[in-house]
Amino acid sequence: MTDTPANERLRILQAVEDGWKAFTRAPWRFLLFQALVAIIALPFAAMAGLGSARITSYPVFLDVHPVGAGVLLIVGLVGYIIVMLWGIVGIIRGAWQCLEGVKPDFKTFTRWDGEATGRLFIRGVELFVLIAVIGLICSLAGFGLAQINLALAIIPLIIALVFFVYLSINQKFLPFIALFNNNGSFEAIQKGRSVVDPSWWTVLWFFIVEAVINAIAAAFQYGGLFVVLPVLICISTAAYRQLFGSEDQTGLISEN
Template identity: 50%
Template sequence: MGLPTPGTNKLSILRAIEDGWQAFCRAPWPFVLFQVLVLVIMAPFIGLITSGLLHLALGAPALVHPVATKIGLVVGIIGYIIVALWAAVGLTRGAWTSLEGQKPSFSSFTRWDSDASGRLFGSSLLLVIVLAVVGAVAWGIGFGLGKVNTVLFWIPVIAFAIFKIWLVVTQQFLVPMSLYGAKRPVETLQAGIDGVNPSWWTVLWFVIVESVVAGVAYLFNAGGLLVLAPVLICVSTAAYRQLFGSQDHTGIMSNT
């Protein structure tokens, strides 16, 4: 089906917020109930991860046998990733449906899509690998320069920090791009770069606005994130549709 045409549209933050809020308001209860369901299912996996990390990193006594604690850590990480993928796909699919002017049913949130989840996992993993490799190279160069002069150590470190900020902003729409825009991880990252670069500063402000809103909501009422999280996904999906269009390039909605 091709890829989204990059750099042809502009992002209006206020319109994205308005469209996203209206999308959430079309089906507030399915959004919130699915978010609650995700947190309930995710809780035991978070517990396993926390227990395992405390034991391995801080030497805290294991609640069960140390080997079982390590196995629990692995199970927790795998389970957490699977549930997180399920949640991201479900909420984004619900947001997309609502932005199309339809009221998403609860089943549209809960349905597991292995292809979409696989694409999202692959794109996210590739992004982590790219940042890790570039960071390691920057640290290695800085370590070598630091032997010549301590001040020189910070040159590649600062360069990596700038690169990281730039890349993370270009991948602000990684989730909807993985689900609707591209079928391969490399294509997903490249499409994000091509599409966001012409509006990079606007997208940066969009990221800042979302972060501030989430931070303020958490400070005043952590429970408010149950509502805010799906709202922000609706807003982010609306912004994606402004920049990249509303065409489903992967066919994910054909099975809905």
């Protein structure tokens, strides 16, 4: 693999063009793998839904003991999360190879990588914890201000909303950082902030462009949404390579 240095400027149209070209190198493999992920994930989703419905006493078709419902819920959620993480890793790996000009075989998508999956999960948990802490602080501040004046309680809500939008943009590439960079706890979040912040408004426009593409696909209902997901991942991968470079520090692509 030839490493390209990271650029400071995100070229949105170039990322869209490169991402689309990457998808067209192996469209059926992207879609078949995505269908495989959906088929495997569906039973776990059903188990989680059945368990949740029984615990909340919502009428269901099967009468399941509460303990059994709890087991169903846990197994369903764990299984669903693992399958989804496997799917994300596989599609990003395929997108990366396509952007390198290589047509990936199906094994590229399906290969299990426990370390990569774990990194992706942990970085997601770290971001969730950060957002939860910010939400908790703003909630406590809002509660305190409400004791003074009810109208003042909206200030922490606005601050929380601003932080959420800010983090949504500068952590746009967190899954890619998790998969392709060696970072310790919360270092991936810091790396996303330090690289994206100088181009924050450009990345915001990129986010909007992806949202527009997704909205157009939604007009074709489920078929459009099914096709657009790997396309958007390819586009995001191309954008990531522009900002962060094309070095695979973790060996995600080269591992057999």
